[in-house]
Amino acid sequence: MAARGVERLLNVIMTIGSRSRIDRAQLFDVIPDYANAESVDAAEKMFERDKAAILDLGLPLVSERDPWDESRVLYRIAGGEGGALDVTPEEYTVLLAASRAWDDAAAGGAARRVRAKLLSLGIEADPDLLRRTPRGALESLPVLTPLLEAVTQRRRVTFSYRTADGRLAERTVEPWVVAVHEGRWYLWGHDADRDAPRLFRASRIETYPRLKGRAQAERPAHTSIEEALHRSDSASEQAEARLAVEPFKALALRDRLDAPLDAPELVLPEAARTQVRRLVLAESRWIALRAPEPWRRELAGIFAQIARDHEAAPDLDVLERASVRREPRIRVSPSGTDHLSRLIGEASYVLSRGEVELEQVAREFAVSTEQIIEDLQVLFVCGDLGTGWEDLIEAEWDSGLVRVRNADALRRPLRLSAPETTALLAGLATLDPAAGREAALVESARRKLSAHLGEESGQADGAVADPAAAGAFPQPDAPAPLGDPAGPGSARRTAVLDAVQDAIGAQSALVIRYSPPAAPGTTVRRIHPLELLTIGARSYVRADCELAGEERRFRIDRIVEILDADASLTRPGSGGTHADGAPSAARTDPAAPVGGAGRVEGDVWLRLGAGGLWIAEAFEAQEIRDLEGEGVLARLTRPVRAALADAVIEAAGAAEVLSPREVRDEIVTISWGGAERHAEGQSVG
Missing domain, CATH: 2.30.30 (SH3 type barrels.)
Known part of the structure; x- marks a missing residue:
């Protein structure tokens, strides 16, 4: 929608919203674009598009017949008849915090509009609560809006997808669930080409999804992303696993099992083989498997193979053979709806406060002060055109304080659409791990959002009436089989x-x-x-x-x-202390955990197979190069050394560090240590 279209829509909203009702003929006379249209038919089509845009914006535009003249259509914007999100100031504060979880500039669409619509509610956030509430991190992907719309409207989508082995392929999918797991977006649905359910990482979708017809496959009554992700674990061999664990390490696992912080052994009563393998590999410095013996031998082989791969001279010539992958270019420029929702949000925000510092408005809406001034200049030339140009909106900002007057028609909250509510629910879910004493507030805000989503989905054409049952929005993660994260620990x-x-x-x-x-x-x-x-x-x-x-x-x-505040400090590398204050002796045997803290200086090149591509995404690789049928190469800049070594070992052979040599040597030392601790007959602990 061009800037002219934004001005026209704002004039339509102001003209309709400034009176109890206005008929179609009057509206066509006073809105210049309608009055100057080439034909009546062109004006009618323009108005129909504008009506749809106003409804998409979240304003309750109502059309009704004049009871005295059936041929006369009247329009009004409904007042206090429900629809806006009804939250307390505390719930509003945590929702505002949730809206900070993504990057507006990269997210686009539904996510971009959420903050503006929240700020249009006219509620004052609690600054102390906002400061204490955690900041979440959520993938900011422009592909989400059409995927979320496809879920609520029961539509098919087509897109180009980067498969697990690095190939680009076309996919036609009927989305069932679009949700977040551990901060990353996933799509779970029916793959029409394969006639089977499939799970997709949204970050690997490299073209803007196109809506393509109605969905045909039956959607399961109950499904979730967690169910799809854990499906391979549930099919894995199950057994009691005994782990030797270094004191005061693997604290998250100890908490799940309610185990003492210095317990030398942990027992997992019913564990999946694949999950235990990932756990031990990811914490290889501090955890070793005692039993079952076959699992232990498998780990010994994996560690030994990783060590041998990194002992050998790396094939650096592969860097020249690989082709540099182009970044996917998905359009994320703001739409007219994005712009208009921000304009109305800014006007409502300032109107509810009388006057606001220009820098504060820019900070709240996550744009520059120059953008706010441009928005105010648009407001300045718009208004109620039904009573003449003297009723334009008054906007001032020259003194550094923003004032908006003569715009009461914009003093109304914008309703969140189903995709926007879903994006906000995902942002809210990112607060859960660190919500602390604000957990009850987060939960109450989630309940109100879920109820609001149910209302929106029930009203949407073709949408599910019960999105919670159909999995149309992010659900809290299912407890992991390795223990209860909400247990006594x-x-x-x-x-x-x-x-x-x-x-x-x-x-x-x-x-x-x-x-x-x-x-x-x-x-x-x-x-x-x-x-x-x-x-x-x-x-x-x-x-x-x-x-x-x-x-x-x-x-x-x-x-x-x-x-206590007067406790003595100890520097890293000095051997540290145990929880009772006693010194912790550093290991000197060859199998001892090693590895430097801090970051690797410069670049790290990795060779990644299908099972290791997640490392490039987790460490936000600066460059990807494709190998002909051999996986990919990834360049990381200054990654955290310990985290990178752990990730390469966790990939179980699907990742190899090509350079620098010192990182390869570190992985060799850690891996041989793991192999020795898991060797048959070797004492563990």
């Missing part, structure tokens, strides 16, 4: 979260005992918490660290406990 994590939230609110320091990922034992640090973050299923506190002398991120599940 979560009390320690809750206490840590509460302390961090209190410190953020009071802007005070905390002394924490921390379990570093690549060094034995624990270390004691004094930090000044700035913000809670959630990335996927993991929670972090961003803080100034006195020992490091700079800002760092600390994983919440690695904070062993909160100590």
